[in-house]
Amino acid sequence: MADSATPWYRMDNASVMYSAIQREDYSAIYRFSAFMDRDVDPEALQRAVERAMPRFPGFAVRIRRGFFWYYFEPNPSPGPFVREDAADFCRPVRFGEDNGWLVRFLYYGRRISIEVFHALADGAGSLVFFRALLAEYLRQLGEDIPADCAVDLDAPPQREELEDAYRRHAGRVSRRPAQVRRAYQDIGTPEPFYTFNVTMGFVSIASLKARAAALGGTITEYLAAVLIHLLLEKQRQERHHRQRPVTLGIPVNLRAYFPTETLRNFIMTVQVTADPGLGDYGLAELVNLVRCQMRLYATRQNLQAVMTRGVRLQYNPLLQIIPRVVKNLIMLRSYRSSGVRPYTATFTNPGYFSVPEQMSAHIEHMEVVLGQAAVARPHISAIGYGDTMEITFSGTQQENDLEREFFRFLVREGLHVHVESTRP
Amino acid sequence: MSYCVNCGVELGAGVGKCPLCSTPVLNPRAPIDRDAPPFFPTRHEEVEPVSRRMAGLLLSAMFASVTVCCGVLNLIFYRELWWSFFPGGAAVMFWVWFAVPLLFRKINAWYRLTLDTLAIGVYVLLIALAVHGLDWYLHLAVPILLCAVCVCPTVIWVVKYRRLSILSSAILVLLSAGFLAVAVELICDLYLHDAWLPGWSLIVLISCVGLCIPLIVIRRVPSLREEARRRFHI
Numbered sequence: 001m002a003d004s005a006t007p008w009y010r011m012d013n014a015s016v017m018y019s020a021i022q023r024e025d026y027s028a029i030y031r032f033s034a035f036m037d038r039d040v041d042p043e044a045l046q047r048a049v050e051r052a053m054p055r056f057p058g059f060a061v062r063i064r065r066g067f068f069w070y071y072f073e074p075n076p077s078p079g080p081f082v083r084e085d086a087a088d089f090c091r092p093v094r095f096g097e098d099n100g101w102l103v104r105f106l107y108y109g110r111r112i113s114i115e116v117f118h119a120l121a122d123g124a125g126s127l128v129f130f131r132a133l134l135a136e137y138l139r140q141l142g143e144d145i146p147a148d149c150a151v152d153l154d155a156p157p158q159r160e161e162l163e164d165a166y167r168r169h170a171g172r173v174s175r176r177p178a179q180v181r182r183a184y185q186d187i188g189t190p191e192p193f194y195t196f197n198v199t200m201g202f203v204s205i206a207s208l209k210a211r212a213a214a215l216g217g218t219i220t221e222y223l224a225a226v227l228i229h230l231l232l233e234k235q236r237q238e239r240h241h242r243q244r245p246v247t248l249g250i251p252v253n254l255r256a257y258f259p260t261e262t263l264r265n266f267i268m269t270v271q272v273t274a275d276p277g278l279g280d281y282g283l284a285e286l287v288n289l290v291r292c293q294m295r296l297y298a299t300r301q302n303l304q305a306v307m308t309r310g311v312r313l314q315y316n317p318l319l320q321i322i323p324r325v326v327k328n329l330i331m332l333r334s335y336r337s338s339g340v341r342p343y344t345a346t347f348t349n350p351g352y353f354s355v356p357e358q359m360s361a362h363i364e365h366m367e368v369v370l371g372q373a374a375v376a377r378p379h380i381s382a383i384g385y386g387d388t389m390e391i392t393f394s395g396t397q398q399e400n401d402l403e404r405e406f407f408r409f410l411v412r413e414g415l416h417v418h419v420e421s422t423r424p
Numbered sequence: 425m426s427y428c429v430n431c432g433v434e435l436g437a438g439v440g441k442c443p444l445c446s447t448p449v450l451n452p453r454a455p456i457d458r459d460a461p462p463f464f465p466t467r468h469e470e471v472e473p474v475s476r477r478m479a480g481l482l483l484s485a486m487f488a489s490v491t492v493c494c495g496v497l498n499l500i501f502y503r504e505l506w507w508s509f510f511p512g513g514a515a516v517m518f519w520v521w522f523a524v525p526l527l528f529r530k531i532n533a534w535y536r537l538t539l540d541t542l543a544i545g546v547y548v549l550l551i552a553l554a555v556h557g558l559d560w561y562l563h564l565a566v567p568i569l570l571c572a573v574c575v576c577p578t579v580i581w582v583v584k585y586r587r588l589s590i591l592s593s594a595i596l597v598l599l600s601a602g603f604l605a606v607a608v609e610l611i612c613d614l615y616l617h618d619a620w621l622p623g624w625s626l627i628v629l630i631s632c633v634g635l636c637i638p639l640i641v642i643r644r645v646p647s648l649r650e651e652a653r654r655r656f657h658i
Binding site: 085087088091108109407411412419420421423 | 443466
């Protein structure tokens with residue numbers, strides 16, 4: 001039992017969901033990797049982790065099971081320890097294993113990776129942490145990295161970084177998100193026990209931006225449009241009796257709309273959809289469709305109303321008195337109906353990873369991997385660094401037709417694509 | 425670096441075939457660099473959980489051990505009573521319940537249900553033999569078991585294969601439980617008193633019917649049904 005004096009804090013709206021749907025073989029987890037200019041020194045990395053962890057108390061926690069809710073409390077266990085990377089990316093987090101740590105630090109050759117359980121933080125928060133860790137690692141190697149290159153590790157932790165921004169910015173009006181209830185499901189054949197396939201494509205940002213601009217969109221809009229185009233085509237070839245809308249779930253960083261310093265979760269998924277029942281779409285039309293829908297749904301008012309609904313549900317007194325075990329079952333079922341069925345795939349682009357000049361010479365490219373989906377379908381993620389946009393397809397499905405067609409499509413668009421994969 | 429002739433993507437120096445389409449890499453000007461370190465780690469860390477078959481064998485060994493030990497002890501201690509039938513019979517019953525599904529995965533669900541019921545029957549028979557109670561076994565245990573055999577599989581079959589909604593399934597299960605309680609009391613009364621003296625089972629039946637009435641109302645009124653579906657995600 002935890003000491004009554006031990007500090008603890010509530011989960012935010014997203015953490016509650018990610019903890020509730022946690023299973024032995026499934027976790028909402030993601031990975032960021034930095035491909036360095038030389039082989040990783042694990043001892044220097046361990047020293048950097050030990051320096052960085054106290055500055056980011058939001059990552060140095062474990063999950064405890066309360067009768068009504070899960071909650072976080074500081075993890076007094078030794079660690080976390082740097083480990084050599086293995087082929088099983090984004091393995092599920094089990095709350096009782098690994099001393100309760102919910103973040104992993106891994107190295108392989110020239111690659112430094114962190115894997116974060118999504119209940120702790122979203123991608124933007126984790127990238128702040130990762131940037132500070134990389135800066136400290138380079139310092140440990142003897143590089144001259146000034147303190148203002150990333151978060152100052154000697155400064156005390158900021159309370160604002162731990163705030164529940166969902167709760168702070170919840171408004172008065174609560175709305176259910178307007179979304180397609182049931183989308184085309186691109187579900188493949190699940191691999192046998194823990195086989196997680198990852199395929200990465202590396203494309204020049206300049207050429208990608210030029211191609212996207214020619215179609216009137218940004219890189220994210222262009223990549224989302226290509227995905228929708230290929231999924232529409234795939235559904236057409238499968239000749240379903242009823243052609244359902246193809247929808248992508250695109251997480252939106254709410255920090256752009258609401259001021260906060262939080263490093264915890266502060267994202268919301270916006271649905272971008274194309275209905276094949278309305279006719280055929282050209283690529284330029286799809287880019288425009290994605291662009292318009294993003295602007296229509298990702299408004300401050302709309303996001304706040306949906307966020308308010310989630311916060312009100314979490315703090316509803318009647319729902320609060322339901323035991324956690326029962327609540328988990330309800331949320332698991334709710335996640336299937338509101339987090340799985342309305343989406344064909346998830347596409348996330350945490351943005352451009354920028355570092356100061358002193359650090360940039362030591363990092364070759366960045367990588368991002370989204371952990372497995374709740375069903376056997378691909379997750380798509382992308383991150384930019386330097387002139388390299390890294391696009392990842394990850395999942396537990398045997399089929400690789402979507403990623404194959406996606407990269408072939410980019411090649412046909414005149415883009416140079418370098419591919420690496422864990423598939424045999 | 426080579427390119428896949430099929431997909432047009434550039435491949436790593438140590439890659440022997442395209443990961444997208446499995447086309448082999450044949451480039452005389454840039455042979456595959458077998459010594460190049462793989463781009464991703466190849467060592468697996470996640471350990472596959474114990475197979476169901478192994479778990480089934482382990483359970484079988486445990487139950488067999490209990491049965492044999494009790495049997496041997498029975499030959500030494502309290503030889504006037506076949507007390508080893510109690511733990512031994514329970515071990516057999518649990519083996520049928522838990523180890524058989526692990527050992528024989530493709531066994532039909534109805535065969536399993538039949539086996540499970542037979543296991544209960546055999547266990548109760550062993551107890552009856554041990555305490556010289558074949559009379560209550562034939563007139564009490566067997567009829568109750570037959571009633572359960574009639575009701576449970578029928579309910580499961582209806583719920584599973586008639587694709588009933590959650591509300592309809594709940595109504596069916598509640599009503600079945602109520603009537604099963606009445607049947608059990610009827611059998612007990614006939615055995616003990618040679619007459620039906622309805623008592624506790626009526627309370628169970630009325631409670632079940634009382635629970636069913638709101639469910640039936642929700643089931644019959646479309647607006648209520650829609651509201652329940654939205655609020656409870658059913």
